[in-house]
Amino acid sequence: MNVRVLGVEVLDELRGIVREPAALFFAVVMPVGFFALFSSLFGEPTMLATFGTFGVLAVSLMSPGIGVARDRELGWSRAKRVSAVPVGITLAAKVVAALPYAVGVLLAMTVAAALTGSLDASAGVLLRVGGVLVLGALPFALLGMAVGFQAGTNASSAILNAILLPSAVLSGLWMPLEILPGFAASLAPFLPTYHLAQLALAQFDGGGGAGHALVLAGMTAVTAALAAVSYRHSRL
Amino acid sequence: MTQEKATADTVLEIRAVHHRYGRALALDGVDLRLVAGECVALLGPNGAGKTTLVNLVNGLLPAQAGRVRLAGGDPRDAATRRHLGVVQQSLGFPDTLKVGELVTGAAVRAGMPRAAAAPVLAELGLTDLAGRRAARLSGGQKQRVQLAMALVSDPALLVLDEPTAGLDVPARRRFWQILAQRRARGTAVLVTTHLIAETAAIADRVVVLDHGRVVAAGSPAALAARLPDRTVIARTSLGPARLAGLPGAVSVREDGDHVRIGTRAPESLLRVLLAEDPELSDLRVEGAGLSDAVVGLTEPTEPTEPTGSTEQTGKVGVR
Numbered sequence: 441m442n443v444r445v446l447g448v449e450v451l452d453e454l455r456g457i458v459r460e461p462a463a464l465f466f467a468v469v470m471p472v473g474f475f476a477l478f479s480s481l482f483g484e485p486t487m488l489a490t491f492g493t494f495g496v497l498a499v500s501l502m503s504p505g506i507g508v509a510r511d512r513e514l515g516w517s518r519a520k521r522v523s524a525v526p527v528g529i530t531l532a533a534k535v536v537a538a539l540p541y542a543v544g545v546l547l548a549m550t551v552a553a554a555l556t557g558s559l560d561a562s563a564g565v566l567l568r569v570g571g572v573l574v575l576g577a578l579p580f581a582l583l584g585m586a587v588g589f590q591a592g593t594n595a596s597s598a599i600l601n602a603i604l605l606p607s608a609v610l611s612g613l614w615m616p617l618e619i620l621p622g623f624a625a626s627l628a629p630f631l632p633t634y635h636l637a638q639l640a641l642a643q644f645d646g647g648g649g650a651g652h653a654l655v656l657a658g659m660t661a662v663t664a665a666l667a668a669v670s671y672r673h674s675r676l
Numbered sequence: 677m678t679q680e681k682a683t684a685d686t687v688l689e690i691r692a693v694h695h696r697y698g699r700a701l702a703l704d705g706v707d708l709r710l711v712a713g714e715c716v717a718l719l720g721p722n723g724a725g726k727t728t729l730v731n732l733v734n735g736l737l738p739a740q741a742g743r744v745r746l747a748g749g750d751p752r753d754a755a756t757r758r759h760l761g762v763v764q765q766s767l768g769f770p771d772t773l774k775v776g777e778l779v780t781g782a783a784v785r786a787g788m789p790r791a792a793a794a795p796v797l798a799e800l801g802l803t804d805l806a807g808r809r810a811a812r813l814s815g816g817q818k819q820r821v822q823l824a825m826a827l828v829s830d831p832a833l834l835v836l837d838e839p840t841a842g843l844d845v846p847a848r849r850r851f852w853q854i855l856a857q858r859r860a861r862g863t864a865v866l867v868t869t870h871l872i873a874e875t876a877a878i879a880d881r882v883v884v885l886d887h888g889r890v891v892a893a894g895s896p897a898a899l900a901a902r903l904p905d906r907t908v909i910a911r912t913s914l915g916p917a918r919l920a921g922l923p924g925a926v927s928v929r930e931d932g933d934h935v936r937i938g939t940r941a942p943e944s945l946l947r948v949l950l951a952e953d954p955e956l957s958d959l960r961v962e963g964a965g966l967s968d969a970v971v972g973l974t975e976p977t978e979p980t981e982p983t984g985s986t987e988q989t990g991k992v993g994v995r
């Protein structure tokens with residue numbers, strides 16, 4: 441029965457995403473456009489991992505978090521809370537609904553890489569990169585929801601962007617860390633986004649990166665606790 | 677064993693419930709019981725604690741003190757809420773969902789087949805609106821959508837918080853008609869309102885809440901006969917005790933340098949009042965608002981137990 445409920449919740453979320461094309465534009469077209477531009481300039485195959493991290497991050501951090509904030513602002517989250525649906529399912533649906541979105545971004549980037557002639561990886565590597573990024577997005581979705589339980593829609597959007605953009609730059613998602621000032625490179629290992637990108641990059645040279653995976657697992661535990669506390673103290 | 681028997685058809689049981697927001701006391705010892713098929717109107721002025729009580733029943737708020745049982749379970753458990761249908765005071769729908777999708781979704785969430793939506797949409801006159809985005813409906817239509825979502829699971833208890841606030845008279849009437857049909861099918865209803873006139877149309881029993889306490893209870897007719905329907909307002913030198921002794925005075929309240937006297941017989945009251953205070957000034961007579969009407973009520977007229985109950989509970993809401 442819970443599978444059916446999850447199905448309905450995911451369907452509602454997907455409708456929300458597909459029927460609001462403006463949000464789709466920013467979350468898909470912008471990262472993919474950037475990627476197409478940079479990869480045609482530099483033609484570096486591993487850019488798929490770093491820009492892919494950014495694309496998946498943008499979706500997973502923003503979409504569930506802003507969705508939670510908007511539902512609260514509407515009063516819609518109260519309707520869910522008085523229903524017979526356990527809250528875990530409602531929240532899982534928000535994360536699951538962001539997945540096709542994230543996969544879409546990765547597919548679009550792969551196509552863009554092929555078109556600009558910078559695609560140089562086996563299907564196995566591409567699948568592993570995609571798998572790592574989609575799974576590794578979970579802690580960021582949880583962080584987004586922790587913010588969405590406290591802040592309004594506009595404030596959540598601003599806060600999450602203020603997290604997203606500096607993290608992207610300082611983790612070397614847009615430009616390699618080597619060309620950034622020295623402090624960025626020494627700061628990067630403290631950012632979870634850096635570890636996600638490194639884990640994705642590691643797939644290009646045959647896997648590894650257990651240390652990065654461990655950091656992300658720890659980050660998932662921390663953000664899950666944060667989201668739970670935030671939910672419990674949220675105003676409906 | 678005897679107690680279990682007596683409560684076998686109890687749908688909702690609220691006992692000695694208190695609720696505080698920070699330091700402010702919103703509920704101050706409320707008891708209430710509903711049996712299957714019964715319709716109770718919770719009547720009270722703004723700030724009386726109606727929404728707080730409703731939110732304890734629908735599981736949005738935890739019970740700080742006292743006990744709330746819904747169909748024998750704790751409404752804080754999601755599974756217990758399968759027996760509950762809720763119409764909330766201010767609910768917005770996501771702009772991206774259509775009426776049919778909302779009601780179908782509500783059916784699935786309640787463990788019903790998707791096909792359960794169609795008859796309820798028809799019952800509430802929403803079939804033609806099924807393809808419309810819910811956020812673009814009129815107030816009356818939105819409330820009917822909420823009701824459809826609440827009814828699709830055929831709940832044992834329907835809880836409605838001021839469901840007709842903001843609706844025009846035809847929309848109101850239509851809403852109550854639909855509700856009456858459901859009551860005839862055995863659904864218990866707890867509905868809040870601040871309009872005494874509405875209670876006669878919907879309720880078997882009215883429970884009056886003021887400052888978080890049950891101050892009166894009884895049939896709509898009995899209460900209407902007891903609550904003042906006019907307020908006499910004037911500037912007078914007579915003291916409150918003297919005013920309360922006037923013929924037909926039900927309640928007396930001081931409001932700045934005026935007094936407000938609730939009554940059902942303003943003519944005879946005024947005759948005596950004018951005779952006793954020749955200096956009386958600034959006289960007005962108004963229809964009594966609910967806050968005027970409930971002032972002076974301090975204890976229930978009848979126990980707030982369903983008729984025919986064999987269970988003994990203590991006096992309700994009396995200090």
Ligand SMILES: Nc1ncnc2c1ncn2[C@@H]1O[C@H](COP(=O)(O)OP(=O)(O)O)[C@@H](O)[C@H]1O
Pocket residue numbers: 697698700701702720721722723724725726727728729
């Ligand atoms: N979230 C809240 N925080 C603080 N005070 C509240 C809150 N909700 C309600 N109150 C207060 O509790 C009292 C009862 O409110 P409420 O249950 O909403 O009454 P009603 O629904 O009868 O108008 C009021 O005095 C109100 O100001």
Ligand SMILES: [Mg+2]
Pocket residue numbers: 726727728765837838
């Ligand atoms: Mg209210």
